[in-house]
Amino acid sequence: xxxxxxYGTGLPNLVDSVLxxxxxxxxxxxxxxxxxxxxxxxxxxxxxGYAVAWTGLSRSLLAGDAIKKAKDGHTLSEMTLALFxxxxxxxxxxxxxxxxxxxxxxxxxxxxxxxxxARAQVRGVDARWARRMFGFALMPDAVFYLKADVAHLIPRxxxxxxxxxxxxxxxxxKGPNVFRNFVKYQxxxxxxxxxxxxxxxxxxxxxxxxxxxxxxxxxxxxGAVVSDLKKQPIEEPAPALEEDKSSVEEVVKAIQKEEAKxxxxx
Amino acid sequence: MASLRKPNYPGxxxxxxxxxxxxxxxxxxxxxxxxxxxxxxxxxxEWNSSPVVSEATRRGKKQKLLTPTSFSLIHAADFxxxxxxxxxxxxxxxxxxxxxxxxxxxxxxxxxxGVPPEWVRDVYAFxxxxxxxxxxxxxxxxxLKRILVGRPALKYYEAGLDLNLSPDxxxxxxxxxxxxxxxYEAIVDEYDLTVIDATLPLVKQQEHVRALIKPHLEGALxxxxxxxxxxxxxxxxxxxxxxxxxxxxxx
Numbered sequence: 061x062x063x064x065x066x067y068g069t070g071l072p073n074l075v076d077s078v079l080x081x082x083x084x085x086x087x088x089x090x091x092x093x094x095x096x097x098x099x100x101x102x103x104x105x106x107x108x109g110y111a112v113a114w115t116g117l118s119r120s121l122l123a124g125d126a127i128k129k130a131k132d133g134h135t136l137s138e139m140t141l142a143l144f145x146x147x148x149x150x151x152x153x154x155x156x157x158x159x160x161x162x163x164x165x166x167x168x169x170x171x172x173x174x175x176x177x178a179r180a181q182v183r184g185v186d187a188r189w190a191r192r193m194f195g196f197a198l199m200p201d202a203v204f205y206l207k208a209d210v211a212h213l214i215p216r217x218x219x220x221x222x223x224x225x226x227x228x229x230x231x232x233x234k235g236p237n238v239f240r241n242f243v244k245y246q247x248x249x250x251x252x253x254x255x256x257x258x259x260x261x262x263x264x265x266x267x268x269x270x271x272x273x274x275x276x277x278x279x280x281x282x283g284a285v286v287s288d289l290k291k292q293p294i295e296e297p298a299p300a301l302e303e304d305k306s307s308v309e310e311v312v313k314a315i316q317k318e319e320a321k322x323x324x325x326x
Numbered sequence: 327m328a329s330l331r332k333p334n335y336p337g338x339x340x341x342x343x344x345x346x347x348x349x350x351x352x353x354x355x356x357x358x359x360x361x362x363x364x365x366x367x368x369x370x371x372e373w374n375s376s377p378v379v380s381e382a383t384r385r386g387k388k389q390k391l392l393t394p395t396s397f398s399l400i401h402a403a404d405f406x407x408x409x410x411x412x413x414x415x416x417x418x419x420x421x422x423x424x425x426x427x428x429x430x431x432x433x434x435x436x437x438x439x440g441v442p443p444e445w446v447r448d449v450y451a452f453x454x455x456x457x458x459x460x461x462x463x464x465x466x467x468x469x470l471k472r473i474l475v476g477r478p479a480l481k482y483y484e485a486g487l488d489l490n491l492s493p494d495x496x497x498x499x500x501x502x503x504x505x506x507x508x509x510y511e512a513i514v515d516e517y518d519l520t521v522i523d524a525t526l527p528l529v530k531q532q533e534h535v536r537a538l539i540k541p542h543l544e545g546a547l548x549x550x551x552x553x554x555x556x557x558x559x560x561x562x563x564x565x566x567x568x569x570x571x572x573x574x575x576x577x
Contacts, residue, residue, distance in 0.1 A: 068448075072394050072440040122391045123400065126382035135378050137410040139452060143403035144379065150396040192448035196395050 061288070062161050067173075068195015071154065081161035082286050083198065085172040086278075088206030089249050090227040091217040092267050093274065097206065098170050100275050101282060105166055110286060113160035116170030120151035131226065138183045142190060145176045150196055158198070166286055173197050174260060178252040182245070183232055202285050204278060205253070205262035210246045212268045217242070328447075328516050330429070330455040337417030338542050339454060341428040344462030345507050346484075347469035348524045349531070353462065354426050356532045357539065361422060367547045369416035373427035376407035387483050394439035397483070401432060402449050409453060417454065420547040429453045430461075430513050438505035439489060457542050460535065461514050462524035466504050474499075 062079040064070075086101075088094050098114065105112045118127040127144050130136045136144065149172070160167050173194045181187050217223060223238045225231070229245025230238065257264060263281060267274050340357070342350040361368050374380055383400050386392045392400070416423045429450040437443045474496065482488065485495040486502025514521060522534055558565040 069442040069445040072442070121389075122386045122396060123382050126379065130378045133378070136407060140376075140379070140403050140406040140410060143399060143406050143449075147382075147396050147399040147403055150393070150399050151391065154393045154395065155391070186452075189448070189451055192445070192451075195442075195445050195448070 062201055065199040067197045068192060071196050079161035080164040082166045082289055083161055083200040085169045085200045085203040087171055087174050087203055089246060091213040092206045092208045094170055094206055096271060097275060097278055098168055101168060104279060111165040113165045113167045115152050115156050118148050120148040122151040123148040138180055138185050142176060142180045142185055146193060153198060174256050178249055178256055181252050182248050203262045205257050205264050206267035207264050208267040210243055213246060327518050330453050332455045335417040336420040337423060338457040338546055339417060339423045340458050340539060341425040341456045342460045343430045345469050345503055347472040348462035348464045350462040351426050353531055353535055354424055357535055358424055365548045367421045367549045369412060369421050369423045371408045371412045371425045373431055374404055376404040379404040379407055390482055394441050398436040398441050398446055422546050433513055434506045434509040437509050458538055459519045461519040461521050463521050464524040466507055468525060470500060
């Protein structure tokens, strides 16, 4: 059950008093293994009979592509980008997350407003303004913070796609040294995350450990959060194909018969 | 009296507000031409025109994706982009900035759609206070007469059809505009907007507009767009090629 509590003024036009599903956020800095853990969690929850919806930052139909394009062109100011991320979040909240919660599903979210707050605050956006602006955001049932230190992040980022322009803070840090800037940026970002973690009562998961150890921790904690949810009944096997075919054939024949009758009468 | 942020910049910001059909854009255009003819450097910013954001907005409107909250946020992103890149830099440089619609459009319209009034004011808390904010006051019936002559096709969000006020686009538009108008009238007092009677003849309105703007023009940046003319005359040149540049820029 997700209570309809918001961080501020909330969303207009909602008639629900509670949402039967569970709203779970996984947060953490770049390269901490969020995507891996979420992919594992989705399958695990589904295998246990839960209906799972999944979403993440800049995946909205409304603003997702535009955000990616804007970041490629480095054209938006930090405040504009925060507003654009907020548009993206509002769109997913109203058209994906809340409907899924209403239907009693487990919603797993890869990052939420906290990541947007952290990246904006590192770049000097007014923290109080950003919090009030996000007053429409629904409070989740739980936020799991995958926490790893910079030294542990580096090999993972290198093993993946290397240092990304934005993940290295190249847009606002000085100097051409990507490695140094990555360390500097991620250190600043982690400090913001730690403060935000306390402010919003994150449940901290030590992600310096192996994928397996981290997953087992997450699994245990999330299992407890969703334990009072009704699981989806395991579906009956689909009816045999022949049956479908024969019923379709019957319908087609019936229509053709009617058509023939009509054309005869004309 | 509520007010916005006051940046300590030498430039001037003049904005116009009013419901559709109040004639505000016409008056701003006349003001712009006059200021340019007086030699002022004039920057112009129009609601919902950020090159990066407005494409997403257009798609959202076309596909009817927007809710009151996302409608408000995406217009705020558009405004923030123009505020950062057009309005503030021009004010810092000492120029005159003209804005066709400003944050009060969001305060009137988004609240008519149902977002909390205090939230939308918080979202736009970063906006610079205009030097002069003109509100073009017109009755609902007069504005409808101007807009609906010839029964144009009204767009979904323009007519407020997302609010389910009426299935008839014209009736929906009327009810939606009525809500916006009532919000505007409250905002006039809240933010002390300067009211122009938009039922007066165009020329009369423009006289009022200029009279209100004039006291604020001292010190505003001027340019001489014909500086090279003088040089051409001194050196007995025709300026054949330099005129070509000007022509291609206009084209």
